[in-house]
Amino acid sequence: MSTGWSWYVIVLVALNIGGCAWLLWWTAKRRPGDPKPEDTSHVWDGDITEYNKPLPRWWINLFYLTIAFAIGYLVWYPGLGNFAGKSGWTSAGEHDRDKAAYNAKLEETFAPYKGQSIDVLARDPAALKLGRSIFGNTCSTCHGSSAQGAIGYPNLSDKIWHWGGSPERVLETVMKGREGVMAPWGTVLTGMGGEHAVDNVVAYVRTLSTPGQSLQNNYMAAQGQKLFDNICAACHGKDGKGNQQLGAPDLTDAYWLYGDSTAALRETIVNGRHGSMPAHGPLLGETRARLVAAYVWSLSNGNAKGAGTPR
Template identity: 40%
Template sequence: MSDFISSGWSYWVTIIALGGVAFCLWLLFTQRSFLKKDVEADNTGHEWDGITEYNYPVPTWWTVMYVGLCAVGLGIMFLYPALGSNPGQVGYTSAKQAEEEKAAYLESLKPVYAKFDGQTIEQLAANEDARKLGERLFLNNCAQCHGSDAKGSPNFPNLTDSDWLWGGKPEQIHQTITEGRHGMMAPLAAVVSNEEANQIAHYVRSLSGLSSDPTLAPLGQVKFQAVCAACHGMDGKGNQLLGAPNLTDDVWLNSSSREVIVKTILEGRSGIMPAQKNTLTPEQIKMLAAYVWGLSNNK
């Protein structure tokens, strides 16, 4: 596929590339005094403190090198993609090179993972070598969102507690990492007024024992059961099939403040855990699942 939006650019690049070589050769031609070996070097007439400047012909070795480099340049342009969208004779592309290097890298990893073959996620979690490997994978691939200690940050869940949006069984964590997850709460401003959102927020805060207004919370409860319970459950304990969080504990994706809860109700929220199946190998994903599971299950 060409990187150019029109063939004009391809010609433009070709002209610059070939023109560059032509310019170099022209420059050499204008300095061709090397051809006239017998010519005496001109005295330029410049003299400083007894040092005279001469205009000697360019040495032959230098000329040969110069012409040689022009030839090498033309050779490279012929073999590799250099002249606009011309792919070159050897069929090189940087994407292909990256693919090959990745394949070679994955091949070189095989022995590292081979010794863990056939072990379950629980067994891997208990294995010190596997844990170290998992930790390195985590630091390289997951820490940017979940933190290097896996404790998360606002909107990125803590993976070291035993509170799970999508379930904490080994196979559920494995599924989360492999396929990714998308937690979606639609905005409810169309069905809940600002005042009602405030009442519901008081009720939600009361579920986890946070301060709330005792007259507004019961009004919020009625509305909660009508609008929110479908996902968060009648008791507010959440639903792992939908990734709907438990609202009765003290673990919050963002914040437990009344303002944030009202905003969540009116504007909704969404959290995306990116799928890793196209980035990491199955062995790496299993190692990571074991590492994450171990964070809250290893003694």
Template identity: 65%
Template sequence: MSTGWTWFIVALVVSNLIGCAALLWWTSRRRPGDPAPEETSHVWDGDLTEYNKPLPRWWINLFYLTLVFGVGYLFWFGGLGGIAGYGKWSSASEHAADKALAARKLEATFRPYAGQPIDRLAQDPKALTLGRQIFANTCATCHGSTGQGAIGYPNLTDNIWHWGGDPDTILTTVLDGRQGVMPEWGTALTSMGGPDAVEYVVAYVRTLRDPSLLYNNYPAARGKDLYDGLCVACHGPAGKGNQALGAPDLTDDYWLYGNSKESLVQTISKGRQGTMPAHRDLLGETRARLAAGYVWSLSHPPAARAAQAP
């Protein structure tokens, strides 16, 4: 806070304290000419009289003590702009202390699961419960509360993994994140095959799951040549993909961004950028490991059933 604002706050606080004390002193004293407490001349119905009695002295003294307490509070805790209190208290230090206490409690809770393989954690009921809670707080925003994902966010309950589905790879994905990049091929394809080149590739990609669709399919035949010239480097000759690169398998029926013609044209012509954030620093390794164990259980129902068994 700037020096000017600090002095403004000091002046405001001091003037309020002095003003409250002066007002209290002025209104609590009796001045010459004031009527006696029983002589206000305000009488109703013959026997109802308004008195003008001052507050009891002990009550007035409590107001003074309140002002003294306020001065002491400001002296110890601060509150005068950028001037720190004598006790060096601050909301930031209070928050840091509370955070450190909570961190110690969490560390004690998660310590038994440190370093354990995620497929083993998926069979521990208590670890699975903790992992489910961490998933709900951190991962459900993108992947949904049931882990079934949405357009642009992978489904975690099936057996399709763009980067690999073994325990170590899943853990690496959660800890360090992933960056999936589908390059923009619209311009390159148009220069190679004309204005309809992207649609030709879409037609061919649809046949990868069912090669019989290639029969008497001119757009797909044109698309195969274009695919072999550009797409094969990542997705492979048969379209099986490459998990080392995060290139999806084009022969299954799962499409991260949808399988409509418009969506596929958009993916090929404009590209896609998919980011899985790293959670190592956000959650710490053990909590990320517990979340990964829960994710593992979603695609391995027997492990989940074993964890829920008494």
């Protein structure tokens, strides 16, 4: 807060407190010239008369005490512009202390699993239960409570892994995150193969996930193969099986991260895709990251006995 705004707040607070004190003082007693009860002519039911009468002294004193309390509060806690208060209290400091205390309790809970490998944790029902809870709180927003994902968010319950499904690779994904980038190739393909180039590549890509499909009677796919070999094979490989080091998907399986409709495939090729998995290591810490990675790995490796669906 700038010095000018700080003084603005201080003056505003002082005027409010001073105004309240003055108002109490001014109304605490009858003033010369105030009409007597019999002079107001405001009488109801014979004996109920309206006139100016100060509040009871005990009530007035309570108001003065609240003003004194407000002044003491503003001296002890921050509230007057940039003045930090005599106590040195800040909301950020209290948050950090509460967080540190909470993290200390968590560390006690997670300490038995520190440094254990993912496959070992995946065989421990108690570890899986903790991993499932962490997944539900952290990962289910994108991947769903059943870990089956959605359009643009990978299914974690099958055996298809774009970045590798070994325990070490899964932990690396959780800890460091992933950036999956598919460049836009629409302009390049059109320049090389004409206006139908993108449709031809779509036709060829579809044959990769259809066992026994022949290109002999599929002109569009045959044309698309030439373009695929020249451009797409650099990441997805000549056989279309992808590259887990790059996160390039295997195009020979039946799983399509962004949908398998012609429109979705065209959108992917023409405009590209950018999938981002945030790094959760700084958020969770290593032990919690290991537990959730073990749970995720167990979903497709048959070791999640009794783990159930995350809630």
